[in-house]
Amino acid sequence: MKKILLMGNPNVGKSAIFTRLTSIRVIASNYPGTTVEFTRGNTKINSKNVEVIDPPGTYSLEPTTPAERVATKLLEESDLKETVIVNVVDSTNLERNLNLTLQLLSTDFPVIVLLNFWDEIRHRGIKINAEKLSELLKIKAIPTVGITGLGIQELRESLKEVEKSDFNIGKEDPWSAIGKIVQETQVLQHHHHTFLESLEDASTHPIAGFPIALLVLLFSFTIIRFIGEGLIRWVFEPFFVNIWAPFLMRISSLLNHSGFWHNILIGKLVNHEIDFFQSFGILSTGLFIPIAAVLPYIISFYLLLSFLEDSGYLPRLAVLLDRLTHQVGIHGMGIIPMLLGLGCNVPGALATRIMETRKERFIAATIMAISVPCMAQIAMIFGLLGKYGFRGLAPVAGTLFIVWLVLGKIMSKFVSGESPEIFTEIPPYRLPYFKSLLKKVWMRIRWFLKEALPFVLIGVLIVNLLYVFGIINFLSQIFGPFISKILGLPPEAIAALLIGFLRKDVAVGMLAPLSLSMGQLITASVVLAMYFPCVATFVVLFRELGFLDMLKSTIIMITSAFFVGWILNLIY
């Protein structure tokens, strides 16, 4: 055996089992030709290295979404002799889960079934006879609890020797076969509604759901700000101010405080000191923006979002907002790419894979790229406009929301294709398994560091080179009149617009030394958010949508950005 494939329905706690089974080093990779991600790791069985693969969850081997298609493909591609399927089953939903189990048993792979959430069945009034199930399906059925690790040792033992089951349902209808198995293995008793279950019902209640959602979101933003600001104030800023700045000043004096290399590495000194927002050298602003201004918010944002995701709140929010998202031609689950996009647009673009049709994916990706600013941008916009408080920030957020709604509405009318309705399981509230949660947050942070950091450094380098060679001046002269007429911004702002293609946070940062008025800052922030996704997002969207759709999407972005910027300029 060389490979273990963890198959199961969505929301059955697969990732906790995966985390329990594998070592720390885990890789998330895209399935070739798609943007669907799955994770892989390693474990030792019989003191031999075995690869563990965690495909996306699927309800059946006849897929309906791109993510489910990848799960089926990963199975089909596996070597029969070298692969064992571990089928993770939600014990509280035995009947529905057995559908996939029977489909897996009809393949030629050896299968082990894990009865996960075993601890939850008792208080739900369910009794399952695991031995009987093993006997009927002619395979191992092991009760497990991902969070506590129950059953994992037994799984490891069983993996040492797995035989293919000779279970065969023949011509019988699968559901009637499942019905018989469930009848022989499961007893249901009456149970009382628990507090958690009442809360579950309340959070999708047409009236009570909205105040709950508002509370959850307010609470989330407070926590995100608290953790983010805390990290900046107590960890990152002290480091940059007390350790990094003196070090850079020493380099600065070695370079005699001027010259080509000084400009590139350190940048301009403000009052004989380094100003991390304005100096604009690779080692000063180039490192400060991604690490001290943006990373803390990336950490806190993904910590919270991953918690909401794993606890089961997001599908409930999707149900509540389904009517709103229908206005823009996508169903409620489309808020998930939007929320992820608030962290970074790239995972947001990737998450559009949960949408079923091309039309939905196109609309979701385009309005996400246009009107959902990423955390990097939000942090910088806060830095610039924060001093005006609500008066400065609300117009930016409000404009972007109106753009989201209007543009989405227009696209839902004109983009051809189908907008299917919401159809999703709503998992019960569960306390997330902390280790898988951290693993997920770490993977997302690592992604940011790996992809964003180089772009920021390159961006700062290019800005400096453009200045050194006078190209910015040249472009300011050509496009300056246009920029000031339409957007009311000084000609120098063209540099920010150019760099916005590379990194939005750097671009917003470039507005700082221009001493713009509040109205100009609002216009510039909105235009920068809208006119083009950053390079990293562009690449992902390109792969996701293909050349033609990406071209259309880009045209929509640029025209609407300048149109909205022009209107804002008229207002302010």
Add this chain to the structure above:
Amino acid sequence: MNLIQAKSNVDLIIKSISRGRRGRERLMNMGIREGVIIRKLSQQPFRGPIILKIGNSTVAVGWRMAEFILVEEAGE
């Protein structure tokens, strides 16, 4: 009657699902099929999604799809 007309919080038995093969298959993957007992928990206003309980799982179904699910009260 269809699922939209049905009362909330009573046991309903699914009589038929008048949808194409693909739609039926998707519903079936979640365990929604003829002869199964479900409960309608709530319904969002303005033709919003309907929340059902089936066994121990909770499922959100869009309005148009719910119109195709024909049910009867199961009684005692």
